[in-house]
Amino acid sequence: xxxxxxxxxxxxxxxxVKKGDDLVNIVVDSLLLAANSxxxxxxxxxxxxxxESLLARAQGNYATADIIGKDIxxxxxxxxxxxxxxxxxxxxxIILKGIISSGRKVVLLLSYPSDEVGNHLMDIDKMDELKINxxxxxxxxxxxxxxxxxxxxxxxxxxxxxxxxxxxxKENIEIIFSNDPRTILNYTxxxxxxxxxxxxxxxxxxxxxxANLVYGLDDILNSPIDNSGYNPEYGVLGSNLSSDHELxxxxxxxxxxxxxxxxxxxxxxxxxxxxxxxxxGAFKDPVGKIWELADPVVSPGYTKGLEGTPNELKLKxxxxxxxxxxxxxxxxxxxxxxxxxxxxxMVSKEESLGTTPRRLTDLLGSLCDLTSGSGDKGTPVxxxxxxxxxxxxx
Numbered sequence: 001x002x003x004x005x006x007x008x009x010x011x012x013x014x015x016x017v018k019k020g021d022d023l024v025n026i027v028v029d030s031l032l033l034a035a036n037s038x039x040x041x042x043x044x045x046x047x048x049x050x051x052e053s054l055l056a057r058a059q060g061n062y063a064t065a066d067i068i069g070k071d072i073x074x075x076x077x078x079x080x081x082x083x084x085x086x087x088x089x090x091x092x093x094i095i096l097k098g099i100i101s102s103g104r105k106v107v108l109l110l111s112y113p114s115d116e117v118g119n120h121l122m123d124i125d126k127m128d129e130l131k132i133n134x135x136x137x138x139x140x141x142x143x144x145x146x147x148x149x150x151x152x153x154x155x156x157x158x159x160x161x162x163x164x165x166x167x168x169x170k171e172n173i174e175i176i177f178s179n180d181p182r183t184i185l186n187y188t189x190x191x192x193x194x195x196x197x198x199x200x201x202x203x204x205x206x207x208x209x210x211a212n213l214v215y216g217l218d219d220i221l222n223s224p225i226d227n228s229g230y231n232p233e234y235g236v237l238g239s240n241l242s243s244d245h246e247l248x249x250x251x252x253x254x255x256x257x258x259x260x261x262x263x264x265x266x267x268x269x270x271x272x273x274x275x276x277x278x279x280x281g282a283f284k285d286p287v288g289k290i291w292e293l294a295d296p297v298v299s300p301g302y303t304k305g306l307e308g309t310p311n312e313l314k315l316k317x318x319x320x321x322x323x324x325x326x327x328x329x330x331x332x333x334x335x336x337x338x339x340x341x342x343x344x345x346m347v348s349k350e351e352s353l354g355t356t357p358r359r360l361t362d363l364l365g366s367l368c369d370l371t372s373g374s375g376d377k378g379t380p381v382x383x384x385x386x387x388x389x390x391x392x393x394x
Contacts, residue, residue, distance in 0.1 A: 005394055007386045008372045009048035011379025019060035027381055028264045044272050049368035050142030052279040054380045055251035063221055064246050068098025071220050081184040083202060085194035087161040089117040090241045091294050096168050106173045107187040108165060116195045118290040122148050139177040146195035156288050161381040172365045182209045192356035196237060196296055238295040255299020262303050306360050
Protein backbone atom coordinates (compact mmCIF):
# COMPACT_ATOMS: atom_id res chain seq x y z
CA UNK A 1 0.00 0.00 0.00
CA UNK A 2 1.25 3.48 -0.89
CA UNK A 3 2.24 5.59 2.12
CA UNK A 4 -0.24 8.49 2.43
CA UNK A 5 0.64 10.04 5.82
CA UNK A 6 3.91 11.52 7.02
CA UNK A 7 4.62 12.92 10.48
CA UNK A 8 1.87 12.79 13.11
CA UNK A 9 1.86 14.18 16.66
CA UNK A 10 -0.54 12.92 19.34
CA UNK A 11 -1.12 14.42 22.75
CA UNK A 12 -1.28 11.61 25.31
CA UNK A 13 -3.43 12.09 28.40
CA UNK A 14 -2.02 10.99 31.74
CA UNK A 15 -3.30 10.85 35.31
CA UNK A 16 -2.64 13.91 37.47
CA VAL A 17 0.96 13.57 38.64
CA LYS A 18 2.02 14.47 42.17
CA LYS A 19 5.30 14.51 44.10
CA GLY A 20 6.76 11.04 44.55
CA ASP A 21 4.74 9.37 41.78
CA ASP A 22 6.45 6.72 39.64
CA LEU A 23 6.55 8.81 36.50
CA VAL A 24 8.37 6.25 34.34
CA ASN A 25 5.53 3.76 34.73
CA ILE A 26 2.85 6.45 34.49
CA VAL A 27 4.23 7.65 31.14
CA VAL A 28 4.68 4.17 29.70
CA ASP A 29 1.29 2.92 30.89
CA SER A 30 -0.44 6.05 29.53
CA LEU A 31 1.18 5.55 26.13
CA LEU A 32 0.24 1.86 25.93
CA LEU A 33 -3.33 2.60 27.04
CA ALA A 34 -3.65 5.31 24.37
CA ALA A 35 -2.25 2.99 21.68
CA ASN A 36 -4.73 0.28 22.60
CA SER A 37 -7.68 2.66 22.92
CA UNK A 38 -7.00 4.62 19.72
CA UNK A 39 -5.75 1.61 17.73
CA UNK A 40 -2.29 2.83 16.72
CA UNK A 41 1.03 0.99 16.83
CA UNK A 42 4.28 2.04 18.46
CA UNK A 43 7.18 1.89 16.00
CA UNK A 44 10.95 2.01 16.07
CA UNK A 45 12.22 5.62 16.04
CA UNK A 46 8.97 7.10 17.28
CA UNK A 47 9.67 10.07 19.55
CA UNK A 48 8.07 10.41 22.96
CA UNK A 49 8.19 13.87 24.55
CA UNK A 50 7.44 14.50 28.23
CA UNK A 51 6.95 18.06 29.41
CA GLU A 52 9.54 19.28 31.92
CA SER A 53 6.87 20.34 34.41
CA LEU A 54 5.63 16.76 34.76
CA LEU A 55 9.07 15.50 35.77
CA ALA A 56 9.72 18.45 38.08
CA ARG A 57 6.41 17.87 39.84
CA ALA A 58 7.08 14.17 40.31
CA GLN A 59 10.49 15.08 41.74
CA GLY A 60 8.97 17.67 44.07
CA ASN A 61 11.44 20.17 42.66
CA TYR A 62 9.98 23.31 44.28
CA ALA A 63 11.38 26.24 46.26
CA THR A 64 9.82 29.17 48.11
CA ALA A 65 10.69 32.85 47.83
CA ASP A 66 12.10 32.70 51.36
CA ILE A 67 14.52 29.93 50.36
CA ILE A 68 15.70 32.03 47.42
CA GLY A 69 16.17 34.90 49.87
CA LYS A 70 18.39 32.71 52.07
CA ASP A 71 20.63 31.88 49.12
CA ILE A 72 20.87 35.56 48.11
CA UNK A 73 21.68 36.51 51.70
CA UNK A 74 24.52 33.98 51.77
CA UNK A 75 26.01 35.23 48.50
CA UNK A 76 25.56 39.04 48.62
CA UNK A 77 26.76 41.22 51.51
CA UNK A 78 24.68 44.27 50.63
CA UNK A 79 23.22 45.81 47.43
CA UNK A 80 22.41 43.44 44.56
CA UNK A 81 22.76 44.69 41.00
CA UNK A 82 20.13 42.68 39.14
CA UNK A 83 20.87 42.69 35.41
CA UNK A 84 18.50 42.02 32.48
CA UNK A 85 15.66 39.88 33.88
CA UNK A 86 12.82 38.93 31.59
CA UNK A 87 9.46 40.65 32.03
CA UNK A 88 7.22 37.92 33.36
CA UNK A 89 5.06 37.43 36.42
CA UNK A 90 5.16 33.70 35.76
CA UNK A 91 8.93 33.50 35.31
CA UNK A 92 10.42 36.24 37.44
CA UNK A 93 8.08 37.71 40.04
CA ILE A 94 8.69 35.04 42.71
CA ILE A 95 12.44 35.17 42.09
CA LEU A 96 12.33 38.93 42.67
CA LYS A 97 10.24 38.43 45.83
CA GLY A 98 12.92 36.05 47.07
CA ILE A 99 15.73 38.48 46.32
CA ILE A 100 13.87 41.29 48.09
CA SER A 101 13.18 39.02 51.09
CA SER A 102 16.95 38.81 51.67
CA GLY A 103 16.81 42.40 52.92
CA ARG A 104 19.31 43.51 50.29
CA LYS A 105 18.68 46.66 48.30
CA VAL A 106 18.16 45.88 44.62
CA VAL A 107 19.21 48.01 41.67
CA LEU A 108 17.30 46.56 38.74
CA LEU A 109 18.78 47.10 35.28
CA LEU A 110 16.25 46.51 32.48
CA SER A 111 17.16 46.26 28.81
CA TYR A 112 15.03 48.23 26.33
CA PRO A 113 12.96 48.54 24.20
CA SER A 114 12.32 44.88 25.12
CA ASP A 115 13.70 42.13 27.28
CA GLU A 116 15.73 39.21 25.98
CA VAL A 117 12.68 37.26 24.80
CA GLY A 118 10.85 40.16 23.16
CA ASN A 119 8.52 41.55 25.84
CA HIS A 120 8.38 45.28 25.15
CA LEU A 121 8.77 48.05 27.69
CA MET A 122 8.19 50.83 25.23
CA ASP A 123 6.90 51.57 21.76
CA ILE A 124 9.81 51.47 19.31
CA ASP A 125 8.34 54.15 17.05
CA LYS A 126 7.86 56.44 20.05
CA MET A 127 11.43 55.75 21.09
CA ASP A 128 12.63 56.77 17.61
CA GLU A 129 10.48 59.88 17.73
CA LEU A 130 12.07 60.86 21.05
CA LYS A 131 15.56 60.33 19.55
CA ILE A 132 16.47 57.77 22.20
CA ASN A 133 19.62 55.86 21.29
CA UNK A 134 19.38 52.35 22.79
CA UNK A 135 23.11 51.79 22.36
CA UNK A 136 24.21 54.58 24.66
CA UNK A 137 21.29 56.20 26.49
CA UNK A 138 20.65 55.38 30.15
CA UNK A 139 17.20 56.17 31.56
CA UNK A 140 16.10 56.41 35.16
CA UNK A 141 12.61 55.33 36.18
CA UNK A 142 11.68 59.02 36.33
CA UNK A 143 12.95 59.50 32.75
CA UNK A 144 10.98 56.47 31.60
CA UNK A 145 7.73 57.74 33.08
CA UNK A 146 8.24 61.25 31.81
CA UNK A 147 8.88 60.00 28.27
CA UNK A 148 6.43 57.10 27.99
CA UNK A 149 3.73 57.78 30.57
CA UNK A 150 2.66 56.75 34.05
CA UNK A 151 1.19 53.49 32.77
CA UNK A 152 2.87 51.47 30.03
CA UNK A 153 1.10 48.14 29.56
CA UNK A 154 2.20 45.03 27.72
CA UNK A 155 -0.07 44.59 24.66
CA UNK A 156 -0.84 40.92 25.40
CA UNK A 157 -0.95 40.78 29.21
CA UNK A 158 -2.18 44.30 29.95
CA UNK A 159 0.48 44.53 32.68
CA UNK A 160 2.84 47.41 33.46
CA UNK A 161 5.91 45.33 34.35
CA UNK A 162 7.94 48.23 35.68
CA UNK A 163 5.12 48.93 38.10
CA UNK A 164 4.79 45.23 39.03
CA UNK A 165 8.48 44.92 39.85
CA UNK A 166 8.47 48.26 41.66
CA UNK A 167 5.60 47.11 43.87
CA UNK A 168 7.39 43.86 44.72
CA UNK A 169 10.53 45.76 45.70
CA LYS A 170 8.68 48.64 47.39
CA GLU A 171 11.20 51.13 48.83
CA ASN A 172 14.03 48.61 48.46
CA ILE A 173 14.37 48.71 44.67
CA GLU A 174 15.69 51.22 42.15
CA ILE A 175 15.02 50.70 38.44
CA ILE A 176 17.18 51.92 35.57
CA PHE A 177 17.20 51.24 31.83
CA SER A 178 20.28 50.51 29.73
CA ASN A 179 21.50 47.95 27.21
CA ASP A 180 25.08 48.06 28.50
CA PRO A 181 25.40 45.70 31.48
CA ARG A 182 28.38 47.75 32.72
CA THR A 183 25.95 50.55 33.63
CA ILE A 184 25.15 48.61 36.81
CA LEU A 185 28.72 49.10 38.05
CA ASN A 186 27.90 52.77 38.69
CA TYR A 187 25.56 51.54 41.44
CA THR A 188 27.16 48.37 42.84
CA UNK A 189 29.98 45.93 42.09
CA UNK A 190 28.01 42.89 43.30
CA UNK A 191 25.94 41.56 40.41
CA UNK A 192 23.26 38.95 39.81
CA UNK A 193 22.94 38.31 36.06
CA UNK A 194 19.32 37.43 35.27
CA UNK A 195 19.18 37.02 31.51
CA UNK A 196 18.83 33.52 30.11
CA UNK A 197 20.54 32.86 26.80
CA UNK A 198 23.21 35.58 26.89
CA UNK A 199 24.10 35.08 30.55
CA UNK A 200 27.62 33.79 29.94
CA UNK A 201 28.51 36.80 27.81
CA UNK A 202 26.95 39.20 30.32
CA UNK A 203 28.95 37.62 33.15
CA UNK A 204 32.16 37.87 31.14
CA UNK A 205 31.62 41.55 30.28
CA UNK A 206 30.97 42.43 33.92
CA UNK A 207 33.97 40.52 35.23
CA UNK A 208 36.24 42.16 32.66
CA UNK A 209 34.82 45.58 33.65
CA UNK A 210 35.80 45.12 37.30
CA ALA A 211 32.76 43.66 39.04
CA ASN A 212 33.39 42.24 42.48
CA LEU A 213 30.83 39.41 42.74
CA VAL A 214 29.17 38.02 39.61
CA TYR A 215 26.51 35.35 39.95
CA GLY A 216 23.74 34.30 37.61
CA LEU A 217 20.27 32.89 38.20
CA ASP A 218 21.88 29.57 37.30
CA ASP A 219 23.98 29.94 40.48
CA ILE A 220 20.93 30.42 42.74
CA LEU A 221 19.61 27.17 44.26
CA ASN A 222 22.07 25.02 42.35
CA SER A 223 22.17 22.98 45.55
CA PRO A 224 19.39 22.42 48.13
CA ILE A 225 18.78 24.74 51.07
CA ASP A 226 16.77 23.30 53.97
CA ASN A 227 15.73 20.35 51.77
CA SER A 228 14.40 22.64 49.04
CA GLY A 229 14.29 21.85 45.38
CA TYR A 230 17.33 22.75 43.29
CA ASN A 231 18.94 22.34 39.89
CA PRO A 232 22.71 21.83 39.77
CA GLU A 233 23.04 23.08 36.17
CA TYR A 234 20.38 25.77 35.81
CA GLY A 235 19.58 26.98 39.33
CA VAL A 236 16.32 28.94 39.13
CA LEU A 237 16.52 29.40 35.35
CA GLY A 238 13.58 27.67 33.68
CA SER A 239 11.44 28.00 36.80
CA ASN A 240 7.72 28.81 36.77
CA LEU A 241 5.34 30.28 39.29
CA SER A 242 3.59 27.54 41.26
CA SER A 243 1.82 29.72 43.83
CA ASP A 244 2.16 33.29 45.08
CA HIS A 245 5.19 32.28 47.17
CA GLU A 246 6.63 29.20 45.47
CA LEU A 247 8.41 28.21 42.23
CA UNK A 248 8.55 24.96 40.31
CA UNK A 249 12.16 24.57 39.20
CA UNK A 250 13.52 23.03 36.00
CA UNK A 251 13.75 19.24 36.49
CA UNK A 252 16.90 17.37 37.51
CA UNK A 253 18.33 14.02 36.36
CA UNK A 254 16.61 14.21 32.99
CA UNK A 255 19.03 11.87 31.27
CA UNK A 256 18.42 9.06 33.74
CA UNK A 257 14.68 9.53 33.32
CA UNK A 258 14.54 9.47 29.49
CA UNK A 259 16.75 6.39 29.32
CA UNK A 260 14.56 4.65 31.91
CA UNK A 261 11.44 5.38 29.83
CA UNK A 262 13.19 4.20 26.67
CA UNK A 263 14.23 0.94 28.33
CA UNK A 264 10.77 0.32 29.80
CA UNK A 265 9.08 0.77 26.41
CA UNK A 266 11.63 -1.56 24.83
CA UNK A 267 10.81 -4.11 27.53
CA UNK A 268 7.05 -3.75 27.02
CA UNK A 269 6.86 -3.47 23.22
CA UNK A 270 10.19 -4.56 21.76
CA UNK A 271 10.44 -1.18 20.00
CA UNK A 272 13.39 1.21 20.14
CA UNK A 273 11.89 4.69 20.49
CA UNK A 274 13.54 8.01 21.30
CA UNK A 275 12.55 9.94 24.42
CA UNK A 276 13.01 13.59 25.35
CA UNK A 277 12.04 16.10 28.02
CA UNK A 278 10.76 19.35 26.51
CA UNK A 279 10.06 22.81 27.84
CA UNK A 280 9.40 25.98 25.85
CA GLY A 281 9.37 25.67 22.10
CA ALA A 282 11.95 27.70 20.19
CA PHE A 283 9.74 29.93 18.06
CA LYS A 284 8.82 33.60 17.78
CA ASP A 285 5.36 35.15 17.80
CA PRO A 286 5.18 37.23 14.60
CA VAL A 287 2.58 39.59 16.05
CA GLY A 288 3.69 40.15 19.63
CA LYS A 289 7.38 39.72 18.69
CA ILE A 290 7.87 37.49 21.72
CA TRP A 291 10.54 34.84 21.45
CA GLU A 292 8.87 31.92 23.23
CA LEU A 293 12.04 30.34 24.65
CA ALA A 294 12.28 31.52 28.26
CA ASP A 295 13.72 28.17 29.39
CA PRO A 296 17.51 27.84 29.22
CA VAL A 297 17.16 25.01 26.67
CA VAL A 298 14.29 23.41 24.78
CA SER A 299 15.26 19.93 25.93
CA PRO A 300 17.29 19.31 29.12
CA GLY A 301 17.47 15.57 28.45
CA TYR A 302 17.08 13.26 25.45
CA THR A 303 18.18 9.85 24.18
CA LYS A 304 21.14 9.51 21.82
CA GLY A 305 19.12 9.10 18.63
CA LEU A 306 17.98 12.72 18.88
CA GLU A 307 21.45 14.22 18.62
CA GLY A 308 22.28 16.31 15.55
CA THR A 309 20.35 18.22 12.91
CA PRO A 310 18.14 17.13 9.98
CA ASN A 311 19.85 15.89 6.84
CA GLU A 312 17.25 16.63 4.20
CA LEU A 313 16.80 17.54 0.55
CA LYS A 314 14.64 20.49 -0.42
CA LEU A 315 12.05 18.72 -2.57
CA LYS A 316 10.69 21.81 -4.27
CA UNK A 317 14.23 22.84 -5.25
CA UNK A 318 15.13 19.59 -7.00
CA UNK A 319 11.66 19.24 -8.55
CA UNK A 320 11.88 22.75 -10.01
CA UNK A 321 15.47 22.40 -11.24
CA UNK A 322 17.06 19.11 -12.31
CA UNK A 323 13.74 17.19 -12.39
CA UNK A 324 11.70 19.96 -14.01
CA UNK A 325 11.16 18.03 -17.25
CA UNK A 326 9.72 14.94 -15.57
CA UNK A 327 6.05 14.31 -14.81
CA UNK A 328 3.84 11.73 -13.10
CA UNK A 329 5.40 8.45 -11.97
CA UNK A 330 8.73 9.42 -13.51
CA UNK A 331 9.25 12.38 -11.24
CA UNK A 332 8.06 10.39 -8.20
CA UNK A 333 10.61 7.65 -8.85
CA UNK A 334 13.35 10.19 -9.58
CA UNK A 335 12.65 11.99 -6.29
CA UNK A 336 12.77 8.74 -4.34
CA UNK A 337 16.04 7.77 -5.99
CA UNK A 338 17.48 11.18 -5.20
CA UNK A 339 16.51 10.80 -1.54
CA UNK A 340 17.84 7.26 -1.26
CA UNK A 341 21.22 8.26 -2.69
CA UNK A 342 21.65 11.61 -0.93
CA UNK A 343 24.87 12.54 0.80
CA UNK A 344 25.01 11.86 4.55
CA UNK A 345 26.13 15.45 5.12
CA MET A 346 23.82 17.74 3.16
CA VAL A 347 24.79 20.95 4.96
CA SER A 348 25.93 23.61 2.44
CA LYS A 349 24.73 21.52 -0.54
CA GLU A 350 22.50 23.36 -3.00
CA GLU A 351 19.87 20.63 -2.70
CA SER A 352 19.47 21.38 1.01
CA LEU A 353 19.10 25.16 0.76
CA GLY A 354 16.03 26.31 2.68
CA THR A 355 15.84 23.30 4.98
CA THR A 356 15.90 24.03 8.71
CA PRO A 357 19.44 23.84 10.14
CA ARG A 358 18.29 23.56 13.76
CA ARG A 359 18.92 20.82 16.27
CA LEU A 360 16.49 17.93 16.18
CA THR A 361 15.62 18.46 19.85
CA ASP A 362 14.73 22.11 19.21
CA LEU A 363 12.46 21.21 16.30
CA LEU A 364 10.83 18.26 18.05
CA GLY A 365 10.51 20.15 21.33
CA SER A 366 8.73 23.00 19.56
CA LEU A 367 6.31 20.53 17.96
CA CYS A 368 5.68 18.93 21.36
CA ASP A 369 5.11 22.31 23.02
CA LEU A 370 2.60 23.38 20.39
CA THR A 371 0.82 20.02 20.57
CA SER A 372 0.49 19.85 24.34
CA GLY A 373 -0.23 23.56 24.79
CA SER A 374 0.24 25.46 28.03
CA GLY A 375 -3.30 25.35 29.37
CA ASP A 376 -5.88 22.68 30.13
CA LYS A 377 -5.43 20.15 27.32
CA GLY A 378 -4.20 17.57 29.82
CA THR A 379 -1.73 15.99 27.39
CA PRO A 380 1.74 16.49 28.94
CA VAL A 381 3.11 13.57 26.91
CA UNK A 382 3.38 13.74 23.11
CA UNK A 383 4.01 10.89 20.70
CA UNK A 384 5.53 11.89 17.36
CA UNK A 385 5.52 9.27 14.63
CA UNK A 386 7.06 9.31 11.18
CA UNK A 387 9.38 12.23 11.91
CA UNK A 388 12.42 10.43 10.53
CA UNK A 389 10.59 9.12 7.47
CA UNK A 390 10.71 10.83 4.08
CA UNK A 391 9.00 10.73 0.70
CA UNK A 392 10.85 7.54 -0.21
CA UNK A 393 9.72 5.69 2.92
CA UNK A 394 7.12 2.98 2.18
